[in-house]
Amino acid sequence: MITNTELEYKGNLYPNHIVEFKQDNHNLYFTTENGVVLKITVLRGSVIRFRYATNYIFEPDFSYAIDEEASLGYSVLDVNENETEYTIKTARIHILVDKMTLRIQVSDLEGNIINEDELGFHWEENYEYGGNTVKMSKITQTGESFYGMGDKSTHSNLKGKRVENWVTDSYAYGKDQDPLYKAIPFFIGLNKGKAYGIFFDNSFKTHFDFAHERRNITSFWADGGEMNYYFFYGPDMSTVVGAYSNLTGTPELPPLWALGFHQSKWSYYPESNVKEIAKQFRDLQIPCDAIYLDIDYMDGFRCFTWDKNHFPDPKRMISELEAEGFKTVIMIDPGIKIDRDYWIYNEALENDYFCKRGDGPLMHGKVWPGECNFPDFTNPEVREWWAELYKEFMSDLGVHAVWNDMNEPAVMEVPSKTAPLDTRHDYDGHPCTHRKAHNVYGMQMVRATYEGVKKYVYPKRPFVITRAAYAGTQRYSSTWTGDNVATWEHLWIANVQMQRMCMSGYSFAGSDIGGFAEQPNGELFARWVQLGVFHPFCRVHSSGDHGDQEPWSFGSDITEIVKKFIEIRYQLLPYLYTMFYKYSKDHIPMIKPLVYYDQEDTQTHFRTDEFIFGDQILVCPIQEPNAQGRRMYFPKGRWYDFWTNDSVNGGKERWVTAELDKLPIYIKAGAVIPKYPIQQYIGQVEIKELILDTYFKLGVETSEVYEDAQDGYDYKKGRYSLRNFKLTGKEKSLTIQQFKDGSFITEYETLKFNFHGLPFKIGKVEVDNEEVTLKSVRPNGNNTFHIDKNFTLLHITSK
Template identity: 75%
Template sequence: MITNTEIEKRGNLFPNHIVDFKQENEKMYFTTENGVILQLTILRDSVVRFRYATELVFEPDFSYALNEDVNLGYNKLKVYDEIPEYVVTTSKLKIYVNKSNLKVQIANLDDVVLSEDELGFHWEENFDYGGNVVKMSKVSHSGESYYGMGDKASHTNLKGKRVNNWVTDSYAYGKDQEPLYKAIPFFVGLKESQAYGIFFDNSFSTYFDFANEKRNVTSFWADGGEMNYYFFYGPQMSKVVESYTDLTGVPELPPLWALGFHQSKWSYYPEKKVREIADGFREHKIPCDAIYLDIDYMEGFRCFTWNNRYFPNPKKMIEEMGEDGFKVITMIDPGIKIDPDYWVYQQAMDNGFFCRRADGPHFKGKVWPGECKFPDFTNPEVREWWAELYKEMIAELGVAGVWNDMNEPAVMEVPTKTANLDVRHDYDGHPCSHRKAHNVYGMQMVRATYEGLKKFTFPKRPFVLTRAAYSGTQRYCATWTGDNVATWEHLWIANVQMQRMCMSGYSFVGSDIGGFAEQPNGELFARWIQLAVFHPFCRVHSSGDHGEQEPWSFGEEITSIVKEFIELRYQLLPYLYTMFYKYIKDGLPMLQSLVFYDQEDTQTHFRTDEFIFGEKMLVCPVQEPNAQGRRMYFPKGNWYSYWTDELLTGNIERWVPAEIHRVPLFVKEGAMIPKYPVQQYVGEKEITELNIDVYFKEGTENSEVYEDQQDGYDYKKGRFSLRKFRLTGKENELIIQQFKDGNFITPYEKIKMSFHGLPFKIGMVEVDNEEVNPKDIKLNGSNSIEISKDFTELHIFGK
């Protein structure tokens, strides 16, 4: 890895003085005497792209990361030719471009500097491969913090860290290990309560040094390609993440069952074992929606085949599993076994779909089936072919979802663990080597899988899961954090990885609950469940080379605890679904680190354990053995204990009891939390009543509940229900107003509101300005009211 010291010693080249400037609408071009061009593009008033060319030539402008539907447009753009710099202004930013050296400084309208080039852009020729190693260094200020960067297994605050983005099969990785499975070269900077973001859209191996080598320098560089980065201004972190997420995209709504509990292992086979696992869930009355089949369901690990000894009639099995409420998810890897009698291999050979080495022969590598060849998923023809391969599995057999693993691509028995760097790729008409295509290989595989499932699952919604990812992969699928370990340290790692991924625009994420490698004890498994039920994707997965890891595998006490928390997740499904809706609509992370929730409070800048689940719930997992409680930090606001209704004030650290059957869980004052009755699987019961837990607040708070048919695409035609609630609490009264949108008619007629923290006993009740008889609303003391779902205003008066 290149160090900053080496940067200064080696043959680096720098831009010199500007000799030409021109503007073409939102694009400005600054050209230096030695052939460097800075193309500065205003995408929005607070989003700016910086792109550098050397030798006066830009590469073709193409990126897999960008969302086609990104919002563009600005309110103001002016350029001033001053001494010693050009000044570009928008309604949010001032950008100073130095005429003598092309260095850039970005400030807000109050001239508070947000980002400032140190050495700025520089480069050196890559004599081994051609092209340039491109570099950028910026000033790092005292007190400045950094967040994001995807699945890094390190502290949420990256100050003082160095990371590498090169998607890698990292079995049993450890804390701070680099690199891992994902390449998301995006970070959020926080300087003097001003948040900004930088996305370095370069698919080569990239590196970020967050004041690690030099405490006053933050730098990022790539082994090839262009210096091409986007700058986002907040000043709120939420605005930064929203802008990045808008640029790189969001998924469609998943089917609701995908937010349920999933069970997996390497591997459940034969069919009898799969049915035993399914029966175990129903016998223990532990909710579960999906069971996964790992590679052993295949014939000789050949993708798109079935082992007929283990699964003699997969269609019948899948149908019968479906009757009991289980979806079946299958694994598909990228490696295709070299076998002339294998139809998938032969089709790819006949059409020239496999990757080739620089001098022409096919790239070969060993994976589970033995020697394999690998389709070039950066070729649109290959993606179209791959999508069609799912027809039998999805449309005919009824598999509900697909899990793409090993798609870094992982290759066994070679030091690099992956493809040779000279492997050639189409890159959608921009031919390149594996150096450039490696980080997007898994992304393009899962894109092809998504397109196939979307076609063959229709009119239902697809569910796809990936291990490898690059920025923008969230448009296609959920993800998980790879082959972790059954240790307490990995429980901590899972917590920070989820927060980091959500802040990196990728919210549909989870970990292997209990750990993939090694064996958890019952306490660790229970504590992991208590964390993971508050993660957007919730799946147990284990390596299979140790004991069982089903929810009932650790004795009666642990089973009852695990059951309670999985049931809690199913109760909270409408809350989770609403979180997902807001993630898609507004780019709002489904989980929020405390610094994201309140960046003004410096106490939050280095917190790792606590997080906001959705917008209204505060979770702090227990991450060490034999704990009877823990210290945790409460951010701004007032918080009710979910378990006792005790009201606690924020901006303070305190001890919270948390024996093995409890996790510290709190609800924001004024929140209205929607719940469904416990089901064994999504769709088991018709929802005949929406339950809402109402937490009193003196003041006003807004909440939402999003619902639709839970699958299918009618919601895109307006068939959804969005209830917006405004709660206003006063000393002796409570007002709840409802505003409705969408034309989906929910199956229930009543809403049951359960009140927490009400400071008075309920006396008179008015619904839509008319006093009602307590019998008509099933008034239950001061605890609950049952009311028509169509009310506009509920007004409760104290006695």
């Protein structure tokens, strides 16, 4: 065993014994004889920050990831000392700090070890760049599993894997390829039913080894910066993910149309082609809320310009599309063409807004327009300038939303695919090179875009999309998983990536449905749509190189299947909107892997396929060709088949049938699922009643429905409607209580209950303790009836 008294081992340096301790409120400082300072900050009873300095000096405390509005505070903090260690106690955990080695052990209040250092903090001086490579190694418990880490294209359980975070333009990436487009250095550990999380907030290239090199060791390290990580204790996975999401933030509610179906391609042009696509959607009555314009709408790929040959009057076109119910979404990339006749280039040049190389010349690289310079989005002055560039697009032309691509930043024809490492950045007043700023570059670009779009679509809500991201980017933008491929393997990857992104605090995400590169056949396209309508961001996008990829591109049979599932998405919009409300307000992921849903069940720890959409819908995609069904695992509880109403008990695997026009979808017993009528776009039809599909349960279940004006900010002034339904089922009766909050008055007056699985025939109905005639609630043979939306108690009993 290595002891930390050996100050150097294999080039690594280690802390030695503690010589000083001091406490400043919730900050605890431990200083070693060889100049290491450990600062432990108690943020909440179960959220602890660990920060290490060498040579007694901490770097300036600055992070793009942390949400300024994170809720912090604790009730208990006791610090004690004995001969060998310091002990720190909060209301939730115990922390031991070893006096001789500075190693850490975290346990729960019962003394169960949750997480402990192996070698703990160590470092290696970087002679080429200066600073340190900072390292941390932890003991991996027997049977421990690991989840999270953003958009990794590998098995959901990371045990035995090694990954790194360096946002990368990864065209046509494959399974297990790493790194990809996002850097989210957050993981969840699960052992013996207890979960914890670690967020390594370091924007340099970071590396994680989950018992890959040594089967009993988990380690993480960064190429520079500080060893600075946050520890979150559960013991429930939901508590860990919620605490991380609280710390790094969640987005505001989007406009409801952003949750509709979107159609994109590289590229729809000229205007006549865009109009033809729009007309086909309406003629076939396939719901769609947005059409995307890729880079070919621009004049020579210059950002914030229009090709007037293809789009002679964009304002008129956007207005005419909006009259048909289509929002227009345009792409903006970071590279600014080097062109003395281009006003944006000249303005950035004159104001010194472009990134420079180490010795002073402007950083340049080839992208779609040719040679480009790149704005330094880590400079707040540049972000303000960039935000203002959206004024014409949003205010004058009526563009509805913006899509930031290539913002890793991607650079063509160089081995690194990105900016040189000596490129300099402001980093909000903390000057650095691209080694530190690379992973946040795309985040700060889309932050600036978000601020501009928000300002100029007001009083409506902004909708922004990004490809590159760092932890916390979810506050500003939705995202997608980049340039995938039209293969069955990529359908599997998309499913795993969405579950992982939601576990990593970034729920507003989707994949390019059907695959970006290459061409799907009709079966693959249909199966991908079936999965994609159950992802928070739902967009078809393709390279266009191999043919068309619209819903009607694969023959009438596939068109009908695709239409059916897009219609299901539109029916479920109030359910999806409620999911987003709970994500935004309560930090609850919109999609839940089975391990999140039931971490006690070890069968869930390695499941990759099934997931919970929201709280009460179980989905299992078909991910193989020619499949008529598949084996599927049902988690705890009772589940109703969406198509047949047959019910099954969870806790086991079983075969389910799913021909091409079906997907295994199951509803949790006791759920009240809100639905709207099918509409071709948001706001097309007046909602005359809220449909509530209600599934019987022997016992109690609660459900929520959140509604507001679907856009704008009145909801922040209390103008929302939140209905909470408490269902209590007994052998011969069913009771539903409604609790309401908010001052928003919905346009409908009636609730339409569709009861599923009632074990008795309805004989008597009471509303608010008054018996009503069955005729007055208009029942039919399908256990469906209507009542006033303002009821507080519905009681149904058997004959």
